[in-house]
Amino acid sequence: MALELADLRVFVTAASVGSLSAAARELRVAQPSVSERLRRLERLVGQPLLDRSSRGVSLTPAGERLLPHAERCLDLAGRALDIAREDDTQGTLHVTTHASYAPLAVPFVIGALQPLRYSVVVDDQHSQNALQRVAAGATDIAITLPMPHAHEVRLHTFRREPVTAVCHPDHPLAARPCDTAGLSGHPLAVNLWGSGAQLFHELLLDAPTRAHQLYRISSAETAADLARSGQAVAVLTRATVERDLAARTLVELDVSDMPEWHVTLMAAHHRERAAEPAIAAVINALGHSSPDPRHPLIALPACPTGETSQRTNVSA
Numbered sequence: 001m002a003l004e005l006a007d008l009r010v011f012v013t014a015a016s017v018g019s020l021s022a023a024a025r026e027l028r029v030a031q032p033s034v035s036e037r038l039r040r041l042e043r044l045v046g047q048p049l050l051d052r053s054s055r056g057v058s059l060t061p062a063g064e065r066l067l068p069h070a071e072r073c074l075d076l077a078g079r080a081l082d083i084a085r086e087d088d089t090q091g092t093l094h095v096t097t098h099a100s101y102a103p104l105a106v107p108f109v110i111g112a113l114q115p116l117r118y119s120v121v122v123d124d125q126h127s128q129n130a131l132q133r134v135a136a137g138a139t140d141i142a143i144t145l146p147m148p149h150a151h152e153v154r155l156h157t158f159r160r161e162p163v164t165a166v167c168h169p170d171h172p173l174a175a176r177p178c179d180t181a182g183l184s185g186h187p188l189a190v191n192l193w194g195s196g197a198q199l200f201h202e203l204l205l206d207a208p209t210r211a212h213q214l215y216r217i218s219s220a221e222t223a224a225d226l227a228r229s230g231q232a233v234a235v236l237t238r239a240t241v242e243r244d245l246a247a248r249t250l251v252e253l254d255v256s257d258m259p260e261w262h263v264t265l266m267a268a269h270h271r272e273r274a275a276e277p278a279i280a281a282v283i284n285a286l287g288h289s290s291p292d293p294r295h296p297l298i299a300l301p302a303c304p305t306g307e308t309s310q311r312t313n314v315s316a
Contacts, residue, residue: 003041003044004037004040005073005074005077006037007037007038007040007041007044008041008070008073008074009027009074010023010027010034010037010038010041011037011038011041011049011050011063011066011067011070012067012070012071012074013026013027014034014038014050014057015050015057015059015063015067018056018057018058019056019057020034020035020038020052020057022056038050045062045066047060047062048060048062048063049062049063049066050063068132068133068135068136068137068138069136069137069138071133071136071138072136072137072138075094075121075138075139078092079091079092082119090116090117090118090277090278091118091119091278092118092119092120092121093109093113093118093119093120093121093140093141093278093279093282094121094122094123094138094139094140094141095109095120095121095122095123095139095140095141095142095143096122096123096124096125096129096130096133096134096139096141096142096143097122097124097125097130097142097143097144098124098125098126098127098130098143098144098218099124099219099221100191100218100219100220100221100237100240101143101265102122102124103221103239103240104143104158104159104161104239104265105143105158105265106120106122108158108282108285109141109282111285112281112282112284112285113278113281113282115281116277116278116281118278123139125142127142127144127145127147128147130142130143130144130268131144131147131149131150131153131268132150134149134152134153134268134269134270135149135150135152135153135270137270140269140273140276140278140279141267141268141269141279141282142267142268142269143158143265143266143267143268144265144266144268145263145264145265145266146264146266149268151271152270152271152272153268153269153270153271154268154269154270154271154274155266155267155268156266156267156268156283156286157264157265157266157267157286158265158266158267158286159239159264159265160262160263160264160265161237161238161239161262161263161264161265162237162238162261162262163191163196163197163235163236163237163238163261163262163263164235164236164237164238164241164252164253164258165183165233165234165235165252165253165255165258166224166227166233166234166236166241166244166245166250166251166252166253167227167230167232167233167234167250167251167253168227168228168229168230168249168250168251169248169249169250169251170230171186171230171233171251172186173186173233173253174251174253177254177255177256178253178254178255178256179255179256179257180200180203180204180206180207180255180257180258181207182255183204183207183233183253183255184204184207184213186213186232186233187213187214187215187226187231187232187233188204188213188214188215188232188233188234188235189215189217189222189223189226189227189231189232189233189234189235189236190214190215190216190217190223190234190235190236191217191218191220191223191235191236191237191263192216195260195261195262195263195264196258196259196260196261196262197261199259199261200235200258200259200261203257203259215232220236220237220240221240223235223236223240224236224240224241224244224250227241227250228244228249228250233253234250237263238252267282267283267286269282269283
């Protein structure tokens with residue numbers, strides 16, 4: 001029995017959407033066809049890949065092992081077609097990053113690749129998943145938080161982003177300095193990760209902050225939207241709201257006891273692929289940029305395997 005890409009596509013889709021019926025809708029095929037392709041793939045593997053229940057499907061240990069390689073196979077097949085169809089394109093670079101970092105990462109990567117005529121594909125994953133995809137060869141470059149990673153993965157410092165507090169110009173806090181206790185009296189939309197997150201969280205707990213007014217939000221852009229609408233003060237990376245601050249649609253708060261707080265972003269690639277033209281171009285650009293001094297882009301050696309993120313809530 002031969003392995004078919006269609007079987008892998010059904011498996012990857014079902015794992016992504018969490019149910020066979022949703023996978024059938026996504027792929028625009030009948031659900032019995034989805035079930036049959038999954039059974040066919042499981043017979044080929046020799047064990048179940050998905051646990052079925054009334055609530056949907058979840059990966060078995062075998063499914064978890066297969067998933068990144070299945071994604072890689074589908075990606076390579078797509079690239080092969082792209083290269084065959086477009087004779088003026090050198091190839092495709094697959095970039096994985098959390099949605100909050102995409103506005104920083106994607107323009108930088110595209111700029112680094114311009115001389116090479118590479119197309120770019122971007123997907124959204126939390127940092128841990130992105131690093132696993134790099135190790136498995138399922139993505140080429142990942143922009144992530146620093147955290148434990150496989151030996152096969154090499155990390156470079158991409159950007160160190162300061163964290164700030166912002167609000168709508170008509171917000172009561174906009175016209176006066178405040179401290180963390182003052183912030184805690186208002187709804188807060190917070191990205192609790194980075195070098196000062198733990199201390200800031202402790203200050204909020206000491207205030208104390210009302211639990212129903214603290215929104216722990218993974219997407220920095222969603223936190224910014226809450227500030228734009230006047231529904232909350234947002235605590236997030238400054239780069240997310242630089243245009244708003246310049247246009248005065250948001251204002252930066254002077255929080256007297258705000259801890260020194262940065263979010264460090266890393267560029268990750270597989271060690272054995274460092275010499276590939278597209279990956280080398282991105283990494284070389286890290287060391288040859290002329291950044292705003294507030295946002296250093298500095299190439300550094302890979303993080304040790306034991307390095308941990310200092311986030312205190314949701315994954316990124």
